[in-house]
Amino acid sequence: MAEVTHLGEKRYKGAAVVEEAKEQAVFERDYSKYDFKDPTDRYEYIGKPGLSREVIEEIAHIKGEPKWMLEFRLRAYEIFLKKPMPTWGADLSAINFDEIIYYARPTDREARSWDDVPDYIKRTFEKLGIPEAERKFLAGVGAQYDSEVVYHNVRKDLEKKGVVFLSMDEGLKEFPDLVKEYFGTVIPPEDNKFAALNSAVWSGGSFVYVPKGVHVEIPLQAYFRINAASMGQFERTLIIADEGSKVHYIEGCTAPVYSRESLHSAVVELIAKPGAHLRYTTLQNWSNDVYNLVTKRAVAYEEATVEWVDANIGSRVTMKYPSVYMIGRGAKADILSVAFAGKGQHQDTGAKLIHAAPYTTGTVTSKSVSKDGGRTSYRGWLKVAQGAHHAKATVLCDALLLDEHSRSDTYPYVEIDEDHVTVGHEATVGKVGEDQIFYLQSRGIPEAEALAMIVLGFMEPFTKTLPMEYAVEFNRLIQLEMEGSVG
Amino acid sequence: MTDRLEIRNLHVRVEEKEILKGLDLIVQKGEIHAIMGPNGSGKSTLAFALMGHPKYEVTEGEVLFKGENILELEPDERARLGLFLAFQYPYEIDGVPLSRFLLQAIKARRANGEKLPFGEFRKRLLENLKKLRLDESFATRYLNEGFSGGEKKRAEILQMLMLRPEIAILDETDSGLDIDSVKIVAEAVNALRGPDFGCLAITHYQRILNFLKPDYVHVMVDGRIVKSGGPELAHELEAQGYEPLLRELGIELEEGAQRPSKEEEKEGVA
Numbered sequence A: 001m002a003e004v005t006h007l008g009e010k011r012y013k014g015a016a017v018v019e020e021a022k023e024q025a026v027f028e029r030d031y032s033k034y035d036f037k038d039p040t041d042r043y044e045y046i047g048k049p050g051l052s053r054e055v056i057e058e059i060a061h062i063k064g065e066p067k068w069m070l071e072f073r074l075r076a077y078e079i080f081l082k083k084p085m086p087t088w089g090a091d092l093s094a095i096n097f098d099e100i101i102y103y104a105r106p107t108d109r110e111a112r113s114w115d116d117v118p119d120y121i122k123r124t125f126e127k128l129g130i131p132e133a134e135r136k137f138l139a140g141v142g143a144q145y146d147s148e149v150v151y152h153n154v155r156k157d158l159e160k161k162g163v164v165f166l167s168m169d170e171g172l173k174e175f176p177d178l179v180k181e182y183f184g185t186v187i188p189p190e191d192n193k194f195a196a197l198n199s200a201v202w203s204g205g206s207f208v209y210v211p212k213g214v215h216v217e218i219p220l221q222a223y224f225r226i227n228a229a230s231m232g233q234f235e236r237t238l239i240i241a242d243e244g245s246k247v248h249y250i251e252g253c254t255a256p257v258y259s260r261e262s263l264h265s266a267v268v269e270l271i272a273k274p275g276a277h278l279r280y281t282t283l284q285n286w287s288n289d290v291y292n293l294v295t296k297r298a299v300a301y302e303e304a305t306v307e308w309v310d311a312n313i314g315s316r317v318t319m320k321y322p323s324v325y326m327i328g329r330g331a332k333a334d335i336l337s338v339a340f341a342g343k344g345q346h347q348d349t350g351a352k353l354i355h356a357a358p359y360t361t362g363t364v365t366s367k368s369v370s371k372d373g374g375r376t377s378y379r380g381w382l383k384v385a386q387g388a389h390h391a392k393a394t395v396l397c398d399a400l401l402l403d404e405h406s407r408s409d410t411y412p413y414v415e416i417d418e419d420h421v422t423v424g425h426e427a428t429v430g431k432v433g434e435d436q437i438f439y440l441q442s443r444g445i446p447e448a449e450a451l452a453m454i455v456l457g458f459m460e461p462f463t464k465t466l467p468m469e470y471a472v473e474f475n476r477l478i479q480l481e482m483e484g485s486v487g
Numbered sequence B: 001m002t003d004r005l006e007i008r009n010l011h012v013r014v015e016e017k018e019i020l021k022g023l024d025l026i027v028q029k030g031e032i033h034a035i036m037g038p039n040g041s042g043k044s045t046l047a048f049a050l051m052g053h054p055k056y057e058v059t060e061g062e063v064l065f066k067g068e069n070i071l072e073l074e075p076d077e078r079a080r081l082g083l084f085l086a087f088q089y090p091y092e093i094d095g096v097p098l099s100r101f102l103l104q105a106i107k108a109r110r111a112n113g114e115k116l117p118f119g120e121f122r123k124r125l126l127e128n129l130k131k132l133r134l135d136e137s138f139a140t141r142y143l144n145e146g147f148s149g150g151e152k153k154r155a156e157i158l159q160m161l162m163l164r165p166e167i168a169i170l171d172e173t174d175s176g177l178d179i180d181s182v183k184i185v186a187e188a189v190n191a192l193r194g195p196d197f198g199c200l201a202i203t204h205y206q207r208i209l210n211f212l213k214p215d216y217v218h219v220m221v222d223g224r225i226v227k228s229g230g231p232e233l234a235h236e237l238e239a240q241g242y243e244p245l246l247r248e249l250g251i252e253l254e255e256g257a258q259r260p261s262k263e264e265e266k267e268g269v270a
Helices: A002-015 A019-023 A053-063 A067-082 A119-127 A130-137 A156-160 A168-174 A176-182 A193-201 A434-441 A447-463 A468-482 B043-051 B075-081 B098-109 B118-131 B136-140 B149-163 B179-192 B207-212 B231-240 B243-249 B262-269
Strands: A140-145 A148-154 A164-167 A206-210 A220-225 A236-241 A246-254 A262-264 A267-272 A277-284 A290-300 A305-312 A317-320 A323-326 A332-341 A346-355 A361-370 A375-384 A391-401 A407-416 A421-431 B004-014 B017-028 B032-036 B056-065 B083-086 B167-171 B198-203 B216-221 B224-229
Touching: A053 A067, A053 A193, A067 A193, A119 A130, A119 A140, A119 A220, A130 A140, A130 A220, A130 A468, A140 A164, A148 A156, A148 A164, A148 A168, A164 A168, A168 A176, A168 A206, A168 A236, A176 A236, A193 A267, A193 A290, A206 A220, A206 A246, A236 A246, A236 A277, A267 A277, A267 A305, A277 A290, A277 A468, A290 A305, A290 A332, A305 A317, A305 A346, A323 A332, A332 A346, A332 A375, A332 A447, A346 A361, A346 A391, A361 A375, A361 A407, A361 A447, A375 A391, A375 A421, A391 A407, A391 A447, A407 A421, A434 A447, A434 B075, A447 A468, A447 B098, B004 B043, B004 B198, B017 B043, B017 B056, B017 B198, B017 B224, B032 B207, B032 B231, B043 B056, B043 B075, B043 B083, B043 B167, B043 B198, B075 B083, B075 B098, B083 B149, B098 B118, B098 B136, B098 B149, B118 B136, B118 B149, B118 B179, B149 B179, B167 B179, B179 B198, B179 B207, B198 B207, B216 B231, B216 B243, B224 B231, B224 B243, B231 B243
Parallel strands: A140 A220, A206 A236, A220 A246, A236 A267, A246 A277, A262 A290, A267 A290, A277 A305, A290 A317, A290 A323, A305 A332, A317 A346, A323 A346, A332 A361, A346 A375, A361 A391, A375 A407, A391 A421, B032 B198, B032 B216, B083 B167, B167 B198
Antiparallel strands: A140 A148, A164 A206, B004 B017, B004 B056, B216 B224
16 A cells, blocks of 8 residues: 555654664765965964974074073974874874974064054954953953964953953963963873973963952963964963962864864963862864864862863864862862764763862763763762862763764773762763653744753753853754764 | 534544544634543543554554644644643743743744744743742743642643633643642633633542533543533542443443552552
8 A cells, every 4th residue: 555655754754863874874074164375475474384393492582481481392293203192082094293383473563453463364363253252241352373372452451450361372462471480290201292282382272360269250262273283282281370370261163174184283281280270161163174182180289179171062072071179178170161072073071070188079970962972071080189188079971872873982091099079970971861862842833942951951960061152053063973873 | 613622433542552542632712621531541642642642653643733734843833833732741841931932932823923022921931920929030930840749730731821822621620739729720721711611520539520611521442432411420430430331332341440550549649
């Protein structure tokens, strides 16, 4: 009976709610809003591909840095050459260090007014909504374009209170002693190959100092834009929150789509002095040809709180494991890591909690979504040192797989050298249920939207930590990612 | 006659087992129909099949609504056409606040560009929460997550009030509710009653019908409607159970199918 056959086919189509998506996994990440390029012919300086002592000396020379910094760079370069590529984590075999441009200087100075930023660069940041966000809800903004910060400003009232928010280069010029005291102390070049690389060729990034007792109630933001092809961006950020202070720093990043690999390898060092509260939020939305290999670490003193809120949506490969060394009694760490891996992407992310003092509390919440063959990994290290009694650690990993081709793994390493501790670890891998989709569809919501809604709900613990404007942007990004996923 | 839901000779299979075996029913807008029947008679299967759950395979028959064979449509298309199902066991959607979900569902219905101002949405939401004796904060909770059985049912009715369907199917919305909640739910349904609203209430118990006052009552047994009548039929069943009727029709049922199961009884007082 023809009709029955027809209904049968119909049923098949319906039954395959999620499965069908993967059949037509011609996944085009809709990145058009961020995919535009400026010509590089007006750049002040653009390096040739490849890395050598000369390249590093050239960078230091152009920047006019003190001698100790050049020595630091060259020492780091030696370490970089000696360290092998990591043999664990994501596949990095496509990175060719000889093809990367290590330094590109688009303009000769850092502007304090958008009017002083070259027009074409200003237009780029306008398209990305940065000046508008600054006017509306930010305490300060830094904008980095390839290797250099082209714009930097902080609200006058905060400046009067002694809040420092500069590019790392300006920070080094204006606060040489402070920078020398802390730079590279949380993450030395010896830490890993990419931390060494960053230490050798770093440029840009932020230097933040919040004086004792000062609360910065609205966020500071840095925006990182890669423009040139084959670019390596190596920003270096150091944030010092002095005793009892409070600050929230947000970074966002995008790049145009090239078919050649770009490299983003940052180092971020946070220091939370006693009683300080420091939150660092990342909304990583690189294009799918960027290798994002970042080292992020914080030190938390007595009763200090450090929160890493780390979202990775873009990039081809991300390897990033924000960590907190709780070295003071009663210090707290809260790490929230969110990853989204689509076709061809591998998000190898996680967190490290190091309890090195008594009564420290650490929490890790990891949420990952994989679709169209994307891969997420949670890699965590939980360490409770001897003497860190009454430490409390909780690790929660939830992975959501949207189809059979996608993959999620968990690699939790736990090392406990103290008896009186409370440690909890829980990991789940889930799939989106056909019933849940049907339920949402029964309210008139089309299948693709229903799926996006479930994914956004899954990410909600992250979204709700964001200022409203960013939450809206994040939700929009995820919706774009989910578009075309169900045909 | 396009404003009615017309079910013709509906056969439905679930995992190779035929559950509905040729069901016919017409629900006009403006009418309230009740379907009663012993356990396993296929009542919930009817509800899921009408809404288009992918596991429920229609092997024969058609369902017309507004002149369209809705079996050809996706569940969301059926919903946008004006059909609604209040689930017996609503699913939990983690991280999606009820209010955001409602807003998105309403937006999806207004694909033709018509806009619902947020203020208007908010006003309607507050009115309907009040009708269901739910606190304002209820709408900020994640959809069905951690809701009690009663809250889940009221949330279903809240969705119905917000989405204003033309034909609503209530799948045992009264089960698991105490008598006050049954009243609240029935009042909410009655508030929609009128020439533009039709309702198919599937129930195991007569008590909701005291408040809902259906125009027609149907008895469903083994995948078919075996008897239809007015409200008096429900009272008859309540007083005598299904046995006399089944005997009269010469139908034999498996042991235990005629009375609410232990689990359902427990749920009934929860």
